Amino acid sequence: MAEDAILGYLATHDEISDSGIFASQHGLQHNDVVNVIKSLHGFRYIDAEDIKRESWVLTDEGKKYAAEGSPEVQLFLAVPPEGSISKDELQKKLDPSVFKIGCSQAGKNKWVDMGKQVSRKVQHVEDKVKDLLIRIQDGQELRKEDLTSLKARKLIVAQTWKGYSVRKGPNYAPNRKKVATDLTRENLQKGDWKDLEFKEYNFNAKGPPAEAGHVHPLLKVKQQFRNIFVQMGFEEMPTNNYVESSFWNFDALFQPQQHPARDSHDTFFLEAPSTTKQLPEDYVELVKNVHKDGGYGSRGYNYDWKREEADKNLLRTHTTAVSTRMLYALAKESFAPKRYFSIDRVFRNESVDRTHLAEFHQIEGLVCDRGLTLGDLIGVLDDFFSRLGMSKLKFKPAYNPYTEPSMEIFSYHEGLGKWVEIGNSGMFRPEMLLPMGFPEDVCVIAWGLSLERPTMILNGIDNIRDLFGHKVDLSLIKRNPICRIGL
Template sequence: MSDFQLEILQKLNDLNEIKSTIKVFPTVSSQDVLSALNSLKAHNKLTYSKIDSIHYDLSDEGKEIVTNGSHEVKLTQLINEMGKLQIKDVMSKFGANGKVGQARAFKNGWIVKNKENELELKENINVNELKDETKDLLTLISQGSYDSIDNKVIADLKKRKLIVQRKETDFIITKGAEFSLELTKLETDITSDMIVTGAYKDLKFKPYNFNSQGISTQSGALHPLNKVREEFRQIFFSMGFTEMPSNQYVETGFWNFDALYVPQQHPARDLQDTFYIKDPLTADLPEDKVYMENVKAVHENGKFDSIGYRYNWKEVECQKLVLRTHTTAISAAMLHELAKDPKPTRLFSIDRVFRNEAVDATHLAEFHQVEGVLADYNITLGDLIKFMEDFFAKMGVTGLRFKPTYNPYTEPSMEIYSWHEGLGKWVEIGNSGMFRPEMLESMGLPKDLKVLGWGLSLERPTMIKYKVQNIRELLGHKVSLEFIESNPAARLDEDLYE
């Protein structure tokens, strides 16, 4: 216990109540008083209440006026002694405050100015009976009795720099439930020593402030987008899907487009949309020449019941290298592999794709595509719908609707929509379809093995679910580390709109 704490307790003991700590302990700052009081209060030695008030002190000029009278009185007395005083001489004869004195003496009607610009005493003024209002006010203030003084007057005195405002904190102290002149030390924490010696049994402990947050932990974190990716992976795994080797960003025109029945003049193959590669420049043709001839025939003249696109198909377009525009390029290669040993198969990938797009809040030149491929015998469009419902239900998305759409490599094609409670509208959440027969039969897959495919971007559902407005805040170097650090666990099945 500090000496000051003891002093407070003794005074309290003597007085039974301390009505003003300012009066009882005038030399101690209010911060020091408060800290001593809090400490004693924690021990239930006392209780206190705090009173904030405003006080005024005289400035040096103000003090001077209280002692010797105001400038206006003193100037009037000087003019009385001299008889007349040239206005231009006021400062030299009276001093720095001459102008102030002159103005206020005029205002009080004590002096006048004659034609020669001289100051004279007004008629009937008795210098010994001047009422020195400024001095009287300051005297009152110096005695601490300013409650009777009008606020405007106080403000004026402040403006004239005669008084200075001071905030004051005072305390009223009364005895607490466990008042005594002694103090036991309160322990802040249980230590290993106390436990070993058993000392904790006799010690008193400081109360905790539970209205607090604790110290933030030092921790690493996984990236929010990768956390969502992991959710998708687990959904695929739970439904028996094997991950495709999608770690191949550079693709040939053949696998990225021709194999998927995208004609060579399709806008998707434009320089505007696709990143072409200048080094290395030219790919090899696919090893499976029978397959390539089938692809050529399907494009050029039609085959496998298709009339084809009927144009001159060029190998050189197949050999152009691109950054893949979709992971379906890998799916095509996997389906071609499947043709060696056709059987029901489930495959998925979640990986990066590239589009030569202008970057804005919803578009980046690279993003992630989630893609599923399901091959099975004699399956129907109804199976695709049901499977999509099961798949999206796993992430808490139900009540799907399906809209006819067009993709070059699937027929029928269906856009998948779900009702978004937060946005209050139907939003497109993915695209799906059955791969075209002429595409699959070119690979050598049997006619009755149908293949369903569906895809969605990883970023879009993440942005919708977690209300991220700008894709650049989710992927790339502009993502804030605070966002990564503070992002909660991703649970796609968690309903954020209940």
């Protein structure tokens, strides 16, 4: 509207001399007119020059007197027309500031006699100050000396008014050409892109301000787990790389090479580089022997262990590969009890559905000490999960190639009214620990769970794709302000 008015006016006039007057003549808001002027000026439709005017506005005190009368008149009216009033009486009738200012101004004006008793010297007064203030409110011009006295009494302040004078610019046209902001499929199909004028990028434009910091629920829950581990005296393990060799992911864990998990149906193998460059040769030899022939009181698997299988690179399928490397390093030092945890990404060649993704996060904890028992494992798990608010636990015997005994962990889900599997656990086998070089009486209890599952339960999410990956529900992130991460 303002744009049509400005361009239309310039079609028949040389100049808009004052944007403020133009706005009020055309029934427009001056702000809108200014915005349009800036935009048209940017595209050189018009030339614009700043104009400034000083104007006067009432201070809060000034506004009060314009409404209620000046203090001197309020004081005068409080003095009886005949006789007198004691100063104390008079003070009680007025506001403290009105009394103070009123006394001095009315005294100066010679309206009243000020002593212990106050009496009128004149019968009528005019409230000149109030009249002047009202005239300023109405936008009228005042004499210089009146302005000076109101300013001295801090009843008015100067305000600079800014506006523009406007003339036609080099690109002037009575209507602004519509500039395209996007190149659409239709533009390409119709071929009209050739005639389109595109809006230039504004690299100085600022994006909408973020309302607050937000954190992804997975990160938040990850931090909660971290806090629990740290409270229980666990140290975080370095989580290494996503690419791992089959050796560290499987062989070192006494997982036989024919195990179905080592199939490409279950595991992502790397094409390039397809094999690892380096393995600790002495240790590889010990691992090979325990698979083939056993030892350390074990009969082994009695199969033809192949180095090529161990060399194959893959995307690690569990964070137990992280624990394995850590334990191997630990076994080289003189023994001291340890508690470790890791939370990081793992990959499995699974078909993706509401509850499964091909990549997810695992949380893994382990305790390494002399003479640990299954009771210690159950006790640690009980402590760990009750800190998460899951105090009803059930354990079910299970099988893992690297743990014996092994237990699946179930928790009673009040909302669903049933037991749900929340993790897997066990005591690492001697076939895994002894080739690393641990003393025979050292035991390692360990457990692992997914990060996504408790996050989904805690956030009431029933489709994992809303939580993780390229289809993530962004409003979910917005509902998780960063201040609650508890860092």
